[in-house]
Amino acid sequence: MIETKTQAATKSEGLKVVTDVVCPFCGTLCDDVKVVLDGNRIVDTMNACIIGNEKFKSAQAGHRVMQPLEREEGTTQFTPVSYDYAVEKAAQILAKAKRPLFYGWSSTSCEAQEVGNELAEVCRGVTDNTATVCHGPSIMAIQTVGAPQCTLGEVKNRADLIIYWGCNPIHAHPRHMSRYTIYPRGFFTERGFDDRTLVVVDPRPTDTAKQADIYVQVEQGKDYEVLDALRTATRGEDIPDVVGGVPKAQIVQLAELAKTKKFGLLFFGMGVTQTIGKHRNIDIAISWVADMNKYTKFSLIPMRGHYNVTGSGQVMCWQSGFPFAMDFSRGYPRYNPGETTSNDLLRRGEVDAAMVIASDPGAHFPVSSMKHYAKIPTIALDPHYTPTTGVSNIVIPSTMVGVEEEGTAYRMDNVPIRCRKVIDGPEGMLSDEEVLRRILARVKELKGLPAGQGH
Ligand code: SF4
CATH class of the missing domain: 3.40.228.10 (Dimethylsulfoxide Reductase, domain 2)
Structure with a gap:
C-alpha cells in the first residue's frame, strides 16, 4: 500500500488517526474520512474535500462561541452569562410567546431535532427546516x-x-x-x-x-x-x-x-x-x-445541501406527518407551505418569538424577514458566531455534531448514518440535544405540563 505523506508524518510525529469518520457538512455524508489528532486537537484530515476539511478545522477556529451570551437591550453589545441563566431566559421567552418560530435543524443530529420538535409542539409554535428555502x-x-x-x-x-x-x-x-x-x-x-x-x-x-x-x-x-x-x-x-x-x-x-x-x-x-x-x-x-x-x-x-436536512424532514414526518413548516398553533400539526413557512411568517409578522438552531437565516433570508426577527425576542443555538447570532437576544453555544458529539444524520438518499465523535468539545460545552432538553423541561414547568417525553 502506498503511504501518503500525511500518514508517514503522522507515524513519525506520534499523532493519532481516527478512521471511518463521517463528514458533517453536505448531504453526501462521506463516511471514509480520516482525522489526524494531536491529543485533542485536529491537525489534518484525509479523504475529506476542501469544504469538509474546513468543517473539521472550524472546531478550533477563532469564531467559536465559547459561552452563552445575552445582548444588552437596544445595543450590539453582548454580556457573558451562564448556561443556567441562558436556558432560563430562553424558556421564559418561549413559554410567554403565543406562536414562536423554531427554524434551522439541518446541521444537527436527529436526536436534537426530535427534542426540538417536541419543544415547538409544547409552545404551540412552528418548526421549520432549511428545506423551506431549498428542496x-x-x-x-x-x-x-x-x-x-x-x-x-x-x-x-x-x-x-x-x-x-x-x-x-x-x-x-x-x-x-x-x-x-x-x-x-x-x-x-x-x-x-x-x-x-x-x-x-x-x-x-x-x-x-x-x-x-x-x-x-x-x-x-x-x-x-x-x-x-x-x-x-x-x-x-x-x-x-x-x-x-x-x-x-x-x-x-x-x-x-x-x-x-x-x-x-x-x-x-x-x-x-x-x-x-x-x-x-x-x-x-x-x-x-x-x-x-x-x-x-x-x-x-x-442534491440535499446541509448534512442532515434530510434527517430533519424524516424526524418531522415520523413525529407528526409533515416534512417542514409544521405549525402546532392550533394544537395539532398542520402544514401549508406559503403560509406556515419561515419567511412567510416572518415577513407577515406572524410569529412573536424565534429560536434558530444550527442554521444561519441572517446570512440567507431576505432583509424583510430578518427585520422582523430583529424586533422580536430571539434565541440562537450555534457553535459559531454568525450574522444570526449578531442580532439574537440570547446566544447559546453548543458542541459540533460529528466532530465533538455523536449523532444520527440522513444522507441525501435517505440512508441514516451514525456520525462519530472525534474530539472532546470545549470544557463545559453542552450539546444541542442537551440544551434543548433543558429548555423543554423548563418550558413544561412554566406551562404546568407534566415532565417527561411526550405530553
Ligand atoms: S463536504 Fe460533502 S463531499 Fe466534502 S467531504 Fe464532506 S460530505 Fe463529502
Whole structure:
C-alpha cells in the first residue's frame, strides 16, 4: 500500500488517526474520512474535500462561541452569562410567546431535532427546516406524485447514465462524483468513468458542465418546458424546434440516449427547485423518470445541501406527518407551505418569538424577514458566531455534531448514518440535544405540563 505523506508524518510525529469518520457538512455524508489528532486537537484530515476539511478545522477556529451570551437591550453589545441563566431566559421567552418560530435543524443530529420538535409542539409554535428555502418543492412534489428513488450505493454499482440538472456538485458536493456517480468503479460499472455517460443541464456552463459528455444549456427558468418536451420526445411524439433555448435535436438525442442505458439517474438541485415552476418542475421531472421506467431502470435523487436536512424532514414526518413548516398553533400539526413557512411568517409578522438552531437565516433570508426577527425576542443555538447570532437576544453555544458529539444524520438518499465523535468539545460545552432538553423541561414547568417525553 502506498503511504501518503500525511500518514508517514503522522507515524513519525506520534499523532493519532481516527478512521471511518463521517463528514458533517453536505448531504453526501462521506463516511471514509480520516482525522489526524494531536491529543485533542485536529491537525489534518484525509479523504475529506476542501469544504469538509474546513468543517473539521472550524472546531478550533477563532469564531467559536465559547459561552452563552445575552445582548444588552437596544445595543450590539453582548454580556457573558451562564448556561443556567441562558436556558432560563430562553424558556421564559418561549413559554410567554403565543406562536414562536423554531427554524434551522439541518446541521444537527436527529436526536436534537426530535427534542426540538417536541419543544415547538409544547409552545404551540412552528418548526421549520432549511428545506423551506431549498428542496421544500422537491418534498412537496414527492408527496404529491411519489418518486422512483434508490441509494447512492446502487448508483455507484449500476448507473451508466448520470444527469445533473440545475446543480453544480463540483463546488457544492465536491466528492459526489468521485464517490458515487462518475468516477468510481462499481460492481456492474467495472470501468468506472468509461462505463458512464454524464449529462449536465444548466443555464450556465459550470465546472460540472465542463466535465459532461453532453451539456444542455437551458434558458433560465425554462426547466419545466424542457422536461415536458423531454417527456413528449421520450414517448416518440413531436416537439417544437426549440424549447426553453434547447434545440429539438438535442432533446430527442437525450430522450433516445436515456432509453439505451441500463440504469439512469437524475440528480437535481436548487436550479430546478427554486426557479419558476418550483414543485411543478419536480413533479414533471418525476413524471419523466417514471415514464423512463417503461424502457429501462431510472431513478432520481435531490442534491440535499446541509448534512442532515434530510434527517430533519424524516424526524418531522415520523413525529407528526409533515416534512417542514409544521405549525402546532392550533394544537395539532398542520402544514401549508406559503403560509406556515419561515419567511412567510416572518415577513407577515406572524410569529412573536424565534429560536434558530444550527442554521444561519441572517446570512440567507431576505432583509424583510430578518427585520422582523430583529424586533422580536430571539434565541440562537450555534457553535459559531454568525450574522444570526449578531442580532439574537440570547446566544447559546453548543458542541459540533460529528466532530465533538455523536449523532444520527440522513444522507441525501435517505440512508441514516451514525456520525462519530472525534474530539472532546470545549470544557463545559453542552450539546444541542442537551440544551434543548433543558429548555423543554423548563418550558413544561412554566406551562404546568407534566415532565417527561411526550405530553
Ligand atoms: S463531499 Fe460533502 S460530505 Fe463529502 S467531504 Fe466534502 S463536504 Fe464532506
